[in-house]
Amino acid sequence: DAGVTQTPRHEVAEKGQTIILKCEPVSGHNDLFWYRQTKIQGLELLSYFRSKSLMEDGGAFKDRFKAEMLNSSFSTLKIQPTEPKDSAVYLCASSRQGRAEQFFGPGTRLTVL
Amino acid sequence: QQKVQQSPESLIVPEGAMTSLNCTFSDSASQYFAWYRQHSGKAPKALMSIFSNGEKEEGRFTIHLNKASLHFSLHIRDSQPSDSALYLCAVSMGTGGADRLTFGKGTQLIIQP
Secondary structure, eight states, rough: OOEEEEOEEEEEEEETEEEEEEEEEEEEEOOEEEEEETTTEEEEEEEEEEEEEEEEGGGGGTTEEEEEHHHHHHEEEEEOOOOOGGOEEEEEEETTOOOOOOOEOOOOEEOOO | OOOOOESSSSEETTTTSSSSEEEEEOOOTTEEEEEEOOTSSOOOEEEEEEOOSSEEETTTEEEEETTTTEEEEEEEEEEEEEGOOOEEEEESSSSOOOEEEOOOOOOOEEOOO
């Protein structure tokens, strides 16, 4: 089975731009998670979907961050407008419904200038 | 809201020695406890997990859980340079682990040859 795939692997954006990150979960997984990872804050949950329904939308991230699950095998995370403090690694993970183990993608490293 | 804290933040251990990593959580109703390992530039990957009080050993790795103390730990016997990585602990409230995970900020482990 293919693992979680994320594109692009690296993204450089100017302040104020809109960027869209993409994720394909492991086939057959019903749960999908978006995280932001920084050295200072660690892993922060941005969004959590179960069977394409939004279960949790990280409160602090609601205003400029929007995750969507277009179908069971594809999700996007839009950041609009970007700010320099958004520079981080964005990780997507998936898991089987009813199972806790999450499988992570390699991440997208975002740099906002 | 669940709080998960790890100690120490970083650790240098000589090759062949025992490594001990700690994780505390705030909610006594937590049901599932796991360790993830993340090598530099790579995706986090589940290492070990436990549901009930006690110990679980897999090769050189042992996980120990004490729910009454709100604490669990990871011990690595005969530590190897390939064990150098960021170690993340994670906790779930759901029965059978079927719930989103809350992660600690991580312990950066360096094994010195």
